[in-house]
Amino acid sequence: MRGEKNGGLRRQLSSRQIGMISLGGAIGTGLFLGSSLAITKAGPAVVLVYLAAALVAVALAYALAEMVVVHPHAGGFGAVTNRYLGPFAGYLQRWSYWAAQVVTVGGEVVAAGLYVRFWWPQVPLWAAVSFFAVVVVVVNLAAVKLFGEVEYWFSAVKVFALVMFVVLGAAYVAVGLPGRDAVGLSAWTDHGGFAPNGLSGLWLAVTIATLSYGGVEAVAMTAAESRQPDRDIPRATRRVVLRLVLFYVLATGIIVAIVPWTRASEGGGITKSPFVLLFEVAGIPAAAGIMNLVVLTAALSAANTTLYLASRTVHSLALDGLAPGRLAATSSHGSPVGAVLVSTIGLAVAALAAALSPGDVFPLMLGIGLFSGMITWLLVFAGHWAFRRRRTAEGLDPAPFRLPGAPVTTALAAAFVVSVLITTAFTAEFGAAWKVGSVFTALLCLCWPLVRARRRAWQLAEANR
Template sequence: MSPSSSPPRLAAAQPHTLVRGLTTRHVQFIALGSAIGTGLFYGSAGAIQMAGPAVLVAYVVAGLAVFLVMRALGEMAVRDPGAGSFGRYARTYLGPLGGFVTGWMFVIEMLVVAVADVTALTVYLGHWWPAVPGWVWVAGAIALVTGLNLVHVKVFGETEFWLSLVKVTAIIAMIVAGLAILVLGLHLPGGSTPGIENLWAHDGFAPYGLWGVLVSFTVVVFAFGGIETLGLSAAEAQDPGRAIPRAINTIPWRVLLFHVGAIGVILCLAPWTTVDGRSSAFVQIFDAVGLPAAAHVLNAVVITAAFSALNAITFSIGRMLHGLAEQGDAPEALARTNHRGVPVAAVGFVAAALTVGLVLDVLVPENVFVLVASVASFATVFVWLMILLSHLAMKRRIARGELAPGAFPAPGWPVAGWVAVAFMVGVLALLGASAQSRPALWTGLVTLVVLVATQRLSAGRRGSR
């Protein structure tokens, strides 16, 4: 084989060049695994406490909105599969301020999610080894994910593939086992009586009414946070025009199977009132029905999910920082890559930030997951809102004839786009409507003001020079 015909992933990387080392299989499982993490396994407990069994409705509605966001992102990613993804699209279609705020808000979002994953990881491992300090496990996880992300993007892709495969297999097995218990009418030793009537037998299907369902959105959207990482993988996909559409089009059935299906089954196995939020709702339910062995297996799975999330966070923040640096919105050193196409300085920054998260996890009080999830929900929903607004701006240019139509157009434009925008704005408003999540809204708004001021100040300095 001549040097000119070598595959892109084997070519020497330029100082700022990412290497296209992710196969279609990698991209699909990155998308698959991004929606199966701490938000589903651990955050679902808080959502169930807020809405009861009616939380299933919230997952369906939020999943539909997320699908619209991802189709909007997919159209832009297939058109321009470059570094920075939705941060660069916001800059292109909304201006420099939009790009700066979107990119840095995503970085903050992922760092806050990392703190949530750190919190969850200590809870999961504490289920087995309560005497071991949580920081020991977290320090080891940070070191391992940093090492994996410094080797080669293909190593990250392969790691996420197998971690996602474990999560997917476990959830499918859990759903099948739960359905078998329900269909066969098995009697379990835990004292609870499995049955579909558990969905309405304890104060009704919606014990807190419509308001409970609405408030649960502030935590439910957290379950889908990070799914936009799929857009960042386009810059390193070998065939983004094929991989991105195939991955995005799997989102509807993923939502139904892994969120609605899995949570629906566990709510049928035992009363939703047995969920207290002190550990994963999945683990608690299996303990409640007298299947501690299954609970232990599932605990191992949720540990895998948390580690997978930390691995994906390290990748996504590093790639976003690389894109911001290329646009001049972050230090230039963060754009540099080594001979393997890895943005080493950006990955190192993430490791340092995760270490800060480890310190915070040691210092902050326990049972802060719902508040942390709400803070992450603000940043997550804001980023999704900016993706939608960028897409609407792009579609207006296409309608005016300034751009050619894309190869993977989002459905239902412009109605679907504006409906999704209204949903995101509604979730942000709901953060302020609940006393529990109101601090998250204020924190998010202050962060937004700081980012806007920082960008304006930076732009003013560049202009004066």
């Protein structure tokens, strides 16, 4: 990377904005609507499933924070991987991550378009998708400070809805609501027991839950634009980890306590979302409409953050000579305009696919990004192991913020990710994603000799300047 610089990015993000950006990536439609899929597999034991997956997400977040506090530069964890595992690993990880984010941002704007049709079914899906795509792009082209503020309030809506859900749900379980007696935890063991589908069901649910935490790595990508990364990144990491664990574990625990898991697992739409059921029981009018607004905001928040992550990833690739140099350029207010625009390819594909095949586009676009996301996590843990090993060998002081128990925890978390990645190949929900992702990874490997040759030419040109 060019001398440890920020590549033209501005340090304008505050600690509160960084924390919300990470939540924006990790709390999306996967929790509000996708939790029903995990409940289908695990039943009431979904509580333990999300807790187990949370431990891996915590390890990932802490490993990332440890590395980027030492190296708070453009590219986040991708730049660290490039430094400690070599250019090929840095190239593979960042292009994989970019592809995953580009696909995901398209899927999220499609979701937003579908939510609008809940109120106005006559609106063409392609029109709603195009509108939201333009909004997300404009926000990302603005100064990062404005982006951070928009994302803060997008995420705040989700957090408020989750807090309301947890408070109302806990009250209903423990003491009851007006006109409703307390339900207790009997539903956790009714309808077939705590784990009605056995160990196989639990493991399939673990795979789904692990994928739900995708986005927690966003905090590492903000290091180059944080005002005080040595303070802000650890603080944001602790807050995000705590909130994620509480929201996912408590929310799913409350769902299966209030609604029989056989009913909560039906899912499939706003009116069937397990979150809507609680608000209806609590006597909140227009519960489905309120939740539709929440999940619309969640989708826009996720799309906003995901485009940010994609653009910063390809910007760092350009800084390292692994992407066209034009993508390293930034505007007068520090936005990597070229990187943002090239990352909108997922939005363009989403708008086109929404016009041609509105019924199939959303699950397909979200699905094919999962494989690349898990490859990214695996390389993060490999990079962290190399990071720790080199610092120990060189007698350097420990990082100011550390992953407890490493390198043992690093190795265990990496093994967990590998097992999840393999399992996805044999599931109906993610089998197609695994096939597409493995082909894409193979193509990246085949392109590496050409990219390496171009990078060497770029390095010679830089040295002769």
